[in-house]
Amino acid sequence: MTGKYKVTPEQTAFFNDQGYLLVKDIISAEEVLRYSGIYDKFLDGTIDAGKNRADLGIGMAKSGQVEAITQIMWPSDFMPALLEMSFHHRVLSISRDLLGKDMDFDFDMLISKAPGTNSPTPWHQDAAYWINMPDTRAVSCWMTLDDSTKENGCMWYVPGSHKLPLRPHRFAGKVGGALMCDCSEEEGLAIEIKPGSCIFHHGHTLHYSRGNSTPGNRRAFIINLRPETMIALEREKGYDHGRGGNAADRQLRNQEIK
Ligand SMILES: O=C(O)CCC(=O)C(=O)O
Numbered sequence: 001m002t003g004k005y006k007v008t009p010e011q012t013a014f015f016n017d018q019g020y021l022l023v024k025d026i027i028s029a030e031e032v033l034r035y036s037g038i039y040d041k042f043l044d045g046t047i048d049a050g051k052n053r054a055d056l057g058i059g060m061a062k063s064g065q066v067e068a069i070t071q072i073m074w075p076s077d078f079m080p081a082l083l084e085m086s087f088h089h090r091v092l093s094i095s096r097d098l099l100g101k102d103m104d105f106d107f108d109m110l111i112s113k114a115p116g117t118n119s120p121t122p123w124h125q126d127a128a129y130w131i132n133m134p135d136t137r138a139v140s141c142w143m144t145l146d147d148s149t150k151e152n153g154c155m156w157y158v159p160g161s162h163k164l165p166l167r168p169h170r171f172a173g174k175v176g177g178a179l180m181c182d183c184s185e186e187e188g189l190a191i192e193i194k195p196g197s198c199i200f201h202h203g204h205t206l207h208y209s210r211g212n213s214t215p216g217n218r219r220a221f222i223i224n225l226r227p228e229t230m231i232a233l234e235r236e237k238g239y240d241h242g243r244g245g246n247a248a249d250r251q252l253r254n255q256e257i258k
Pocket of ligand 1: 111121142207208209
């Protein structure tokens, strides 16, 4: 790994303060093409993710649409070579700069908003999907393969929200679909990014995206990381983020704070 994929102390301080960090060009234009080819094989079913593929926007799809929001958990289980490719390596390196040398790969996922699907990802904090952890350090890297704009569903964040308690969450629509909490665009900040760029966000940072109302794709590749001991604890408790086919088994994990 080269120094290019390290972040500066100033960037780490920004992440700690704001709960997110934009990193431009984590993969090159050439690599975007390579990842796009792989991603499209997942979307068109050439690589069959089976029950690891589900609709995050359950109940929002219009007739004729396969999914309102396509979510594929653990793509690297179906294509282990992904683990050895640049994106995974660089994200691991940066996450260790941001949150500590014990950060490790927890899981990966693809979230795609097909042209015209127009289904927002509701405001939420990732930790609402997870079991409670004694060590709450966790980071996601959201990388786009397309121009990510407000119109096609770029990410919005509430700066500093990772420092506040988790908000109560509920199912946005049908049980098993996305979780949501009360929040609005007035509180947030939209970050439009170019293909191959990414945003790291803390597991407690409030975020959301609008639906894709454009004729183009909005394909995001996401990697989640947390301390290795917390990953071991999750697995011990039988929690593996939809590995092996329960992607649609989304539950409220933070009921006790309601
Ligand atoms: O891609 C999206 O619209 C949502 C992504 C998200 O919620 C996440 O990466 O945690």
